[in-house]
Amino acid sequence: MFLENAKVQSITQLGTNIFLLTLISEKIAAHAKPGQFVNVKISNTSFPLLRRPFSICKVAEDSFSIMFVSIGSGTSALQNKQPGEILDVMGPLGNGFSINDKFNKAIIVAGGIGAAPFPFLISELLKSKKEVYCLTGAKTKTDCITYDMINVSTATDDGSLGFAGNVVELLASKIDEINEGTVKIFGCGPNAMLKSLQHFCAEHSLESEISTESSMACGYGICQGCPIESTKNKDKFLLVCKDGPVFNAKDIELP
């Protein structure tokens, strides 16, 4: 884990309010694993005061990128960053996805900005010679993120792009054709979507890992601000920042 003053290399708009910010940091790029995150101090003033956590979206030799939706005060300040500006970044943090276990087909299931960790994961999966299929969904066409995905099918709640319905319903509609060989599901998105994905995977006995999100103050395990219920030990919460953000879907009970 590093504290880096990372220079903004580029900021690209990917959709209506969706941005890709690339920061220069050899150390973070070299040590990051898919599914890990960085905690970013958006300004050097006390507004916003706390760092903001973002999944690592992709890495290059000396840089890494984060993908975000400009939605609150922090992210709207972030979208205005210019190349050359310096951001104070902590990372890589948390536990990422496991890609070395026995499966030959990875199914990516992304809801909205839940697409963020997957470009990095997909590139690592391909290096490990896994077959990759991507399902991505959103409320409407303009929010649907397919960035750096392959073999991609889309779903929108309003039917403006691809399958009409949510992304877990899209998965259900395709499962018979996809579910051959040893399959592993990788999910990220809003809690409601992840819950329904957990349910679906349990019903179909599918191995799955999901990346969760939570409000947090520190990102490295000391504030105890990001508890998540464990299915294995009811006496103790797990922490999204340190025990996650990626969990085996069977191990957690989403709020």
Added chain:
Amino acid sequence: MSDVDLSVSIGSLHLRNPILLASGTVGYGNEIAEFIDLNKIGGIVTKSLSLKPRKGNLPQRVVETPSGMLNAIGLANIGVEEFLNIKIPFLKKFDTKIICNIAASSIEEYVDCTKILTTEETISAFEINISCPNVKQGGLEFGHDKKAVSRITEAVKSETSKPVFIKLSPNVSRISEFALAAKEAGADAVSAINTLVGTAFDINTCKPKIKNITGGLSGPAIKPVALAKVLEIKRNVDIPIIGIGGIFSWQDAVEFMIAGASAFQLGTVNFVHPNISETMINDLILYCEKKKITSIKNLTGSYIL
């Protein structure tokens, strides 16, 4: 090497410098040790310990507010036994003062915790949390009752020869009266302040942003309040004060010492800048050199009103 002496004493506890890390913002030291050399700071105050492990409150536990944050963790902790078995072996490796914070829901529990923990030589002192705003039992109830403050202080003091600091609640009208109660019952120092009770609402759902409804406000937003409380204690009660509340820079820390603090604790800032406790050492030396202060102790209560 600088000639400035940064060492301070709080009762019989000697610190290499006045920089302490506040309870609840450093866990039990292992995570923050990835960012700083614990051997360079005065000491750390552990996350509040209770006799048995506590799961803590349901999420959402934290939310950012203007220049601050609300938290309602609910004293989630591993309990005395696991602390001694798992955390102490790690902490033993460092030459820094370990101040053990205890939170309990009865006087008996404070006594039981102290009795067990005082035998561990790695622990240099105790900080008694009588002011957690986020648990129903204990905590705040005690902190708002001067008689309870006296009784708890006396009970804990009778179980240990180590220094005992009482962490005071700012959610009272006269904090100095509570500092006096602690002093008269034998406390070696007071830590001031704990968090201020606050809340925030989501305007779309009309629900509180914190599951516990209210939380404890910390961060730069509370610094002026904390400074006023430290000053109030300093002007009314002769007891060492450990200043806490929204310190985000070395300048903030100096303000607390001027207002009357013998040492200070860094809290919320550890979440944002986990290495600040180490980086501010040099800034404090430079400040003292510039002001021709040979010993930082001389800063304590140096206000000119």
